[in-house]
Amino acid sequence: MQDDRLAKIAFEVDDIIAELSIKYKIDPLTLTSIMLARLVLTNDFTGSGDDFRKILANIPEPRLPSNEVVH
DSSP: OOHHHHHHHHHHHHHHHHHHHHHTTOOHHHHHHHHHHHHHHHHHHHTOHHHHHHHHHTOOOOOOOTTOOOO
């Protein structure tokens, strides 16, 4: 897939997340937890659950400037 297609999909997903959060008046953590659970189940159902978990286990930590504090 080309980078521009990936970016387009990513931005569309961002819009869907924002719309659902507003529509159902639900906080982002709860909404994304539901979405992640559904993604796990979808991958299990299609036979790619083990690979999906391997990908998740290898997501690198974000690189933050040394003076930035995360709460």
